[in-house]
Amino acid sequence: MDHKRKERIEPYTLPAGGLDSLKSSTITLLKEKVPGSRFKTLLSQNQPDGFDCPGCAWPDREHTSTFEFCENGVKAVAAEATAKRAGAELFARHTVAALLEQSDYELEQHGRLTEPLAYDHASDRYLPISWDDAFERIARHLKALPDPNQAAFYVSGRTSNETAFLFQLFVRLYGTNNFPDCSNLCHESSSRALPQTVGVGKATVVLEDFEHADTIMVFGQNPATNHPRMLNELRAAAKRGATIVSINPLKEKGLDRFASPQHPLDLLGGGTEISSLFIRPTLGGDFALIKGVAKRVLELDDEAVAVGGERVLDLAFLDQHCSGFDAFAADLRQESWQQLIAASGVAFQDIERLARTYVRGKAVIATWGMGLTQHRDSVAAIQMLSNLLMMRGNIGRLGAGLCPVRGHSNVQGDRTMGIEDKPTPAFLDRLAQVYDFEPPREHGLDAVDTIHAMRDGRVKVFVGLGGNFAMATPDTPRTFEALRNCALTVQISTKLNRSHLIHGADALILPTLGRTEIDLQKTGPQGVTVEDSMCMVHLSYGINPPASKQLLSETDITARMAHAVLGDGKVDWLSYVGDYSRIRDEIAKSIAGFEDFNARVAKPGGFHLTPASRERRWLTPSGKAQFIVNALARDTPISRARAQHGDELMVLMTARSNDQYNTTIYALDDRYRGVYGQRRVLLIHRDDIARLGFAAGDKVDIFTVWHDGAERRADGFRLVEYDIPRGCLGAYFPETNPLIPLDSVAEVSNTPTSKSIPVLLRRAAVS
Incomplete structure (x- = not known):
């Protein structure tokens, strides 16, 4: 309907x-x-x-x-x-070519996959295959590769710790670190920035800290759509008088007012005001804004010194716990206000308000989402945010700290378990000791590099453990070309998505249990563990019967695949399937922080993997929290595109709708933004509509401005007048992923710049 x-x-x-x-x-x-x-x-x-x-x-x-x-x-x-099912009967009715004509929403509506399937070229259909034959086919392809680095193993953040650990062990015993994962596409900038500043790429706060914070700064997030339960914490903080600041180009509905469905008085009234201050940087302006706030905090400290007042900087924290502050302060002093204001798109008065709000806070939490992580300068921006919190000692004490808010339920746990294309020597040394083998030491391929390698023929086998790689990644036509260039693609999934239809010469669909379903093995129902955004590790038990008797768990699929490829030389893979507590014993031996894993996770609520930075222990080369100097970039793809096209140049950000989870489209509405029954819309300021010679409701085609001359376009988008900074545009992904160049990535993290794409608009060729 x-x-x-x-x-x-x-x-x-x-x-x-x-x-x-x-x-x-x-x-x-x-x-x-x-x-x-x-x-x-x-x-x-x-x-x-x-x-x-x-x-x-x-x-x-x-x-x-x-x-x-x-x-x-x-x-x-x-x-x-769902009661809907997508098995062999679906492919008996539809060829792959026919299914490709359906929208991502329509593909989602077919329901749960029910049996293993293999692609048949003659009929252009997926046909049933036995589990044993499927694993034999995978083994045949992987064993035939002359180099293990010609295979890549993608992991989605829905995967449990148990599966992720077995998966990485299998792949490293096979001989590669090619682990593209969903973190590469979202919070990789956080994972690369924070270890350099505070020593650990994770949150320094726990949920209790939100009860004690007097100031919460929310950067680049839309909690009402992406993680609504966060709003209950913000609501409680606002009600007790904490100051909440939203820093985002869009004034998202949930950060304005929130009526909690769990509180009847909220439903009867107008809800609770969440943010008391909204700061609206231009797209790509976050680094300049945060640096401007840090510069103003330093100036306020100078002013306090001049009149003999109370210092703004936390001198004791800086002296005891920090390194590099003097160089950082010198860089702030020489930075031009004019350039910071121009680059951030934020007036000095608003930077001043944000700085004074921060300085008034005695316990400040900074949270952020992909609005901060998917820009060219994302790593620098997150390091600058770390610098800002360190200036006043807001790390490692109650009610204060850094809080990257992850999307996928276990994306953080996957990384802890070793799903990492750049593993540390210490992690590999431990695996070598426990399993008596020499793990591959060469850094592997992340998501973007994997696409390049598949296009170039350097990667011939792609195994996807969950997710929808074809639609989650940038430069969609080139990603499609890359996947189709493979000898084998394997997708381990719960539901049909476009990645099953964009396949290699040989292709398999392996259906798996969902998180809600009972995972019954020889020793009884099995629980799996996950690690949330704040480092809590806890057990999860499904309660529903499986959608099909032919489904295997992700853990079972991983173990059988490893057994088919490697046999039982180093690891008795199949022995782990009957009792997942045995996998947790292996994790306890192999990964620091998981000692006595089974006993600790048996406690209701699990246990906290306390990052050293929360205890003011700094795992950095200097042994201290490290201030890092980053210069404001003057020569960027956007500045070069603007020099070429002037005021015609617009900057686009991609976003999720309210009826969407990552690439999964549940429905066609985005009620908080007032969009119904459609997805090909372009949010744009009314002044830009007039300036560019359009009218609200007009259809436009969008073209990327990029140095390689390749045409990147997305056609037929309806202009919607919206409260967004001038010069900026908003649209949904994956519809606008074709506009993101494959080599437009964040420095250091290699994350696609999905929040800052230079584009031009042209009247639609087809209305």
Whole structure:
């Protein structure tokens, strides 16, 4: 029904959450035809004896309420618990070519995969294959490669710690570090920036800190859509008087007002005001803004010294715990205000307000999402944010710290388990000691480099453990070309997506259990563990019967694949399938911080993997928190494109809609932004519409401006007047991923610059 609704633009005037959130959740459950007996699944979501929500990585309260789920979580659970099925009968009705004509939303609606399938060239269909034959085919391809580095192994953040550990061990015993993963596409900038400043690439806060913070700065996030349970923490903080600042080009609905569905008075009233200050940088202006705030904090300290007042800087913290402050301060002093203001797109008065708000805070938390991580200067911006918090000692004490908010439920745990294309020598040394082999030491390929390697013929086998690689990645036509250039593509999935249809010469679809389903093995139902955004590790047990008797767990698939390729020489792979606690014993031997894993995780709520930086222990070369100097870039792809095209040049950011989880499209609405029944829309300031000679509602084609001369375009987008900074545009992914050049990446992290793409608009060739 949804895709047939009348397209309309209708500004949303209510708070985020509220009765509309309950209504949307109910509609989703009914649309997916979730059996009534499975509605109770929601009562086990994010509970100590239940399953961890696959929808996001926001942590759980130690003392949970009955209702620990949100609209986003309901949609994720409904997608798994759906009564719809996609097995061999689907491909009997449709060729792959025919399915490729369907939208990503339509592909999602086919439901759960039910049996292993292999691509048949003669019929252009996927046909059933036995599990044994599927694993034999994988083994044949991998063994035939002259070099293990000609294979790449992608991992999605929905994968459990147990599966991720076995998977990385299998791949390293096979002989490569080619681990492209979803973190490469989202929070890799955080993972590369923070170890250089505070020694660990993880949050320095826990959920309790939000109860003690008096100031919370939210950078580049849309919690109402991406992690709605975060809004309950922000609501509680706002109600007790904490100052919340939203730093984002878009004034997102959930950071304005929020009506918690768990609080009846919120539903009856107008909800709770969340942010008291909105700062709106231009796209790509985050680094300049944060540096401007740091510069102003330093000036305020100078002013205090001049009049003999209380110092703004935390001198004791700087002296005892930090290195490099003098060079950092000298760089701030010489930086031009004019250039900082121009690059940030933020007036000096607003930078001043943000700086004074920060300085008034006694316990400050800085959180951020992909609005901060997907720019050319993302690593520098996150390091500058670390610098800013260190200036006043806001790391390693109650109510204060750094908080990257991850998206996928276990993307952080995957990295902890070793899903890393650039593993540390210490990690590899430990594997070598425990398993008596020499792991590959050469750095492997990340997601972007894997696409290059597949296009060039250097990678011939691609194995995807979850996710939708074809649609999550940049430069879509070139990614498609890369996947089609493979000898074998393997997709381990719960539901049909476009990555199954963009395949290699040989291709397999291996269906797996979802997080909500009972994983019954020889010793009984198995639990798996995940690590949330704040380093809590806890168990998750599914409660629903599997969608098909032919489904295998991701752990089982990994073990059988490893057994088929490597045999039982170093590891008895199949012995781990019957009892996952045996895998956790292996993790305890191999990974620091997981000693006595089984006993610790058995405690309700699990345990905290406390980062050294939270305890003010600094795992940096200097042994201290490190101030890092980064210059404001003058010569950038955007500045060069603007020099060529002047005011015609616009900068585009991609974003998720409210009815979307990563590349999964649940429905065609984005109610918080007032968009209904459609996705090919372009959010644009009304002054830019007029300046460029268009009218609201016009259709335009979008073209990337890039140095290689290749045409990158996305056609037929409807202009929607929106409150967004002038010169900036917003649109949904994956529809606009074709516009992101494969070599437009963040420095150091190699993350695609999905939030700052230089583009031109032309009137649509087809209306």
